[in-house]
Amino acid sequence: MLEVEELVKSYGSVQAVKGVSFSVRTGDIFTLLGPSGCGKTTTLQCIAGLETPNGGEIRMGDAVVYSARRKLFVPANKRRLGMVFQSYAIWPHMSVFDNVAFPLVHGGYSLPAADVRARVMEALAAVKMDAFADRPAPHLSGGQQQRVALARAVVHQPKLLLLDEPLSNLDAKLRDAMRVELRQMIKALGITTIFVTHDQVEALSMSDSIVLMEAGRIVQMGSPRDIYLAPQSSVTSDFMGRSNLIPARLIDAEAGVVETGFGRLTCKVSKGLDPSGAICVAVRPAAIGLERPADAGASAADLGENRFLGRIREVTFLGDVVEALVEIDGVALRASFSPYEDHAVDEEVVVDFGRGRCVVVNDDKNLSGAA
Numbered sequence: 001m002l003e004v005e006e007l008v009k010s011y012g013s014v015q016a017v018k019g020v021s022f023s024v025r026t027g028d029i030f031t032l033l034g035p036s037g038c039g040k041t042t043t044l045q046c047i048a049g050l051e052t053p054n055g056g057e058i059r060m061g062d063a064v065v066y067s068a069r070r071k072l073f074v075p076a077n078k079r080r081l082g083m084v085f086q087s088y089a090i091w092p093h094m095s096v097f098d099n100v101a102f103p104l105v106h107g108g109y110s111l112p113a114a115d116v117r118a119r120v121m122e123a124l125a126a127v128k129m130d131a132f133a134d135r136p137a138p139h140l141s142g143g144q145q146q147r148v149a150l151a152r153a154v155v156h157q158p159k160l161l162l163l164d165e166p167l168s169n170l171d172a173k174l175r176d177a178m179r180v181e182l183r184q185m186i187k188a189l190g191i192t193t194i195f196v197t198h199d200q201v202e203a204l205s206m207s208d209s210i211v212l213m214e215a216g217r218i219v220q221m222g223s224p225r226d227i228y229l230a231p232q233s234s235v236t237s238d239f240m241g242r243s244n245l246i247p248a249r250l251i252d253a254e255a256g257v258v259e260t261g262f263g264r265l266t267c268k269v270s271k272g273l274d275p276s277g278a279i280c281v282a283v284r285p286a287a288i289g290l291e292r293p294a295d296a297g298a299s300a301a302d303l304g305e306n307r308f309l310g311r312i313r314e315v316t317f318l319g320d321v322v323e324a325l326v327e328i329d330g331v332a333l334r335a336s337f338s339p340y341e342d343h344a345v346d347e348e349v350v351v352d353f354g355r356g357r358c359v360v361v362n363d364d365k366n367l368s369g370a371a
């Protein structure tokens with residue numbers, strides 16, 4: 001549906017986007033994720049036609065909408081897009097109905113008034129705001145404004161919906177609820193969507209596909225599960241929630257055997273690992289098991305593969321989960337366990353690294369401080 005090829009965009013001497021390529025399947029919610037300043041909005045604006053790129057090509061369906069080589073640029077209003085930005089830009093002097101009708105009335109569609117009414121009410125129904133059609137726009141909550149902005153973005157039946165941090169103005173609780181709702185509304189409408197966010201939970205919960213960007217480049221692309229569970233670098237692992245990044249030396253790249261400061265680990269090997277580069281082991285706190293030595297069913301001399309004796313240094317009870325700082329041979333690691341289990345500070349534990357749950361990745365940012 002959408003293909004972006006080698007997209008480049010500079011502002012003066014700042015290279016905001018440095019050769020980004022991806023393709024988006026029809027009907028997917030496709031997310032550009034990354035820290036502030038990594039080039040998400042710039043990429044989206046280039047797709048929208050609100051910025052002119054410096055290089056590359058953008059295709060929508062069969063149409064080329066930008067090509068540096070062919071010196072081709074289709075203006076924004078000819079790209080059949082819907083957009084919602086962080087500030088919803090709901091016009092305060094108009095009713096909800098007039099806000100949503102605006103693109104149809106002023107977008108050169110010349111539809112009869114009855115058709116406008118039907119389409120506006122359909123869009124409002126899709127976002128469950130049809131009962132609010134006659135209400136003045138200022139009398140709406142943040143979440144309601146967000147829905148009206150979405151209705152206005154889809155009322156002219158765009159081929160592509162572009163959303164730039166549409167939830168970041170909402171308070172935390174509403175944002176949680178709107179994540180699920182927004183995904184359901186978009187899926188019900190069936191519109192291919194590019195979603196921009198710097199929030200990894202938002203990206204994981206809403207997307208069919210995620211592109212993780214850093215400093216104008218793509219670091220990794222994949223499904224939410226892939227990005228979370230199979231990071232290809234320490235950058236991805238670190239950005240996608242909390243991870244232990246354990247400095248290590250590669251012993252056997254085929255078998256995934258590494259030597260760490262506390263002993264040998266057998267791990268999964270990330271796709272595209274460069275065995276000649278610096279590596280580390282990425283392990284989520286939830287992937288680490290803690291057992292009492294007495295229950296572990298093994299002698300301290302031989303605990304078995306990926307198991308080590310450690311000591312709990314800190315315990316933080318968070319309700320849904322308990323976080324612990326565990327030390328093995330001077331190496332500190334974050335582990336988490338269920339609130340229905342009980343481990344105390346200073347307790348000796350057998351620390352179990354599930355073999356399929358540790359991943360050897362290239363330490364591309366030297367986050368782990370390995371040599």
Ligand SMILES: Nc1ncnc2c1ncn2[C@@H]1O[C@H](COP(=O)(O)OP(=O)(O)OP(=O)(O)O)[C@@H](O)[C@H]1O
Nearest residue numbers: 011014015016035036037038039040041042043198
């Ligand atoms: N109009 C502009 N003029 C000059 N530099 C710009 C302009 N817009 C963006 N930049 C720069 O380009 C880079 C990428 O910006 P962009 O807005 O795409 O980041 P972003 O990933 O959307 O970040 P955020 O999460 O903060 O919105 C940044 O270094 C930014 O300062």
Ligand SMILES: [Mg+2]
Nearest residue numbers: 040041042164
């Ligand atoms: Mg932005």
